[in-house]
Amino acid sequence: MSVTVLRSNFRQRSLCRLLAVQQHLMSSQAGSDILLERSGCAGVITLNRPKALNALNLSMIRQIYPQLKKWEKDPETSIVIIKGTGGKAFCAGGDIRAVTDAGKVGDRLSQDFFREEYILNNAIGTYQKPYVALIDGITMGGGVGLSVHGRFRVATEKTVFAMPETGIGLFPDVGGGYFLPRLQGKLGLFLALTGFRIKGRDVQQAGVASHFVDSEKLPSLEKDLVQLKTPSNTDVAGVLNSYQAQSKLDDGKPFILAEHMDQINRLFEASSVEDIMQKLNEDGSSFALKQLETLKKMSPTSLKITFRQLQNGASMSLQEVLVMEYRLSQACMRGHDFYEGVRAVLIDRDQSPKWKPGVVEEVTEDLVDGCFKSLGSNDLKL
Numbered sequence: 001m002s003v004t005v006l007r008s009n010f011r012q013r014s015l016c017r018l019l020a021v022q023q024h025l026m027s028s029q030a031g032s033d034i035l036l037e038r039s040g041c042a043g044v045i046t047l048n049r050p051k052a053l054n055a056l057n058l059s060m061i062r063q064i065y066p067q068l069k070k071w072e073k074d075p076e077t078s079i080v081i082i083k084g085t086g087g088k089a090f091c092a093g094g095d096i097r098a099v100t101d102a103g104k105v106g107d108r109l110s111q112d113f114f115r116e117e118y119i120l121n122n123a124i125g126t127y128q129k130p131y132v133a134l135i136d137g138i139t140m141g142g143g144v145g146l147s148v149h150g151r152f153r154v155a156t157e158k159t160v161f162a163m164p165e166t167g168i169g170l171f172p173d174v175g176g177g178y179f180l181p182r183l184q185g186k187l188g189l190f191l192a193l194t195g196f197r198i199k200g201r202d203v204q205q206a207g208v209a210s211h212f213v214d215s216e217k218l219p220s221l222e223k224d225l226v227q228l229k230t231p232s233n234t235d236v237a238g239v240l241n242s243y244q245a246q247s248k249l250d251d252g253k254p255f256i257l258a259e260h261m262d263q264i265n266r267l268f269e270a271s272s273v274e275d276i277m278q279k280l281n282e283d284g285s286s287f288a289l290k291q292l293e294t295l296k297k298m299s300p301t302s303l304k305i306t307f308r309q310l311q312n313g314a315s316m317s318l319q320e321v322l323v324m325e326y327r328l329s330q331a332c333m334r335g336h337d338f339y340e341g342v343r344a345v346l347i348d349r350d351q352s353p354k355w356k357p358g359v360v361e362e363v364t365e366d367l368v369d370g371c372f373k374s375l376g377s378n379d380l381k382l
């Protein structure tokens with residue numbers, strides 16, 4: 001046998017081994033990122049990427065969605081519980097790095113991820129059985145989409161909520177255009193534009209969480225929930241209320257933004273982002289100037305898109321909002337700021353993004369209009 005044939009055979013065997021390893025890694029990763037199990041009357045979803053703070057990727061979405069639909073029709077499954085592992089995060093967001101890499105080369109992932117994520121968000125928002133999200137730890141972006149549209153969202157003292165997307169050239173998606181304008185006063189717009197973080201009991205006081213329970217009580221709470229017999233929403237609420245009544249952590253403590261709500265409602269009641277920034281500057285208080293400083297660091301394009309997103313979303317259904325947000329997601333994939341924001345915040349971490357345009361005054365109405373335009377046959381279908 002010639003040396004050439006031997007080398008060829010060796011290369012073929014090596015390639016086969018490589019493919020086998022890749023397939024194994026893909027299958028094992030897909031199997032471990034998400035845990036789906038039945039426990040008592042409950043279907044339990046466990047986000048299992050603790051080293052990545054349970055960041056949501058497309059593989060996880062593609063496992064959660066069909067299982068949710070299956071449990072919805074299963075007479076033996078009466079309730080769905082979703083939680084995260086690792087103790088630090090419920091879900092810190094979507095797998096933005098993968099989406100960024102895909103968007104740069106025009107890979108379908110930059111379309112598929114947002115489309116399938118929003119379809120999952122809608123499935124949660126329209127779920128016909130009690131859906132309980134145990135948002136213990138960091139809950140941002142994609143993690144908010146997995147929880148906020150469900151009937152029950154249980155915060156703990158470890159919960160950290162934020163929609164920080166304007167800082168990476170994106171917008172508060174996953175239905176942010178629906179739930180944020182429905183928070184008290186102008187709180188939703190404030191959170192959307194500034195990315196302000198709220199923690200613990202404040203997450204419930206803001207209206208993002210429905211209940212507050214001590215973190216150490218979650219295993220016991222879950223045990224009681226799965227032991228319910230064909231529970232109604234009222235039955236589930238009764239269990240959650242009983243656990244909430246046991247918690248004394250920060251009980252009676254005022255909402256972190258309570259003393260500023262009058263200011264927020266006044267200063268963020270505006271016809272444009274420019275108007276908000278002018279009002280903040282004219283107010284001159286330390287709180288107002290701090291928010292102005294924060295807004296000046298955000299993507300000007302993201303700020304303007306977000307302002308209109310919430311303005312429109314206030315009178316839209318969740319389904320209409322998600323269709324709108326899919327259009328916005330694809331506009332961001334075509335633009336500059338998303339890639340620059342991810343570079344500055346997540347990759348190089350120099351925290352010095354070079355936005356284009358660089359100031360809100362240079363973001364034209366035509367540019368914003370273009371982000372909201374129909375994608376025709378590529379529009380999101382729910």
